[in-house]
Amino acid sequence: MSKFADIDIDPGIIRRAAKGDARAHEIIYRAFSAPVYSICLRFTKVPAHAEDLTQDVFLGAVRGIAAFDEAYTLDQFLFVRPVSGAAQYTMPLDGLYLCGAGTHPGGGVSGAAGRNAARVILQRERGL
Numbered sequence: 001m002s003k004f005a006d007i008d009i010d011p012g013i014i015r016r017a018a019k020g021d022a023r024a025h026e027i028i029y030r031a032f033s034a035p036v037y038s039i040c041l042r043f044t045k046v047p048a049h050a051e052d053l054t055q056d057v058f059l060g061a062v063r064g065i066a067a068f069d070e071a072y073t074l075d076q077f078l079f080v081r082p083v084s085g086a087a088q089y090t091m092p093l094d095g096l097y098l099c100g101a102g103t104h105p106g107g108g109v110s111g112a113a114g115r116n117a118a119r120v121i122l123q124r125e126r127g128l
Contacts, residue, residue: 003035004075014074018066025065029058032078090120097121 009031016024036057041050057078068077090097099117 003038004032004073007031007035007075009074011070014065014068014070017062018068025062028061028074032075033058035075036078 009028013024013027017028033054037050037054040053040057041047044050044053061078065077068074097117097120099114
């Protein structure tokens with residue numbers, strides 16, 4: 001069973017967080033920080049690294065929560081980036097781009113993610 005299955009956050013809290021409400025961000029952090037840390041620790045096996053990754057997950061949430069889509073659950077949103085620095089189809093490794101069916105706009109095999117990634121690559125290569 002998912003570590004997130006029993007966490008129930010009122011959609012109003014998410015909307016408040018999207019508007020910058022610090023108390024709403026705190027509520028989300030307190031609800032999700034333990035399971036997020038547990039997952040990070042399971043992968044890293046190093047408590048200090050797990051703490052850093054947990055903070056990174058929540059910093060990403062604070063920066064991106066205004067774009068939260070209520071079609072997803074909040075735990076799905078927290079892990080929307082596979083690694084720190086991954087955004088808009090780019091990865092921290094120069095020249096590596098994400099464009100599979102699981103990337104935005106996601107939800108199936110439509111070719112849209114590949115097209116969007118190609119546009120990002122062309123913009124970068126052309127210096128636009």
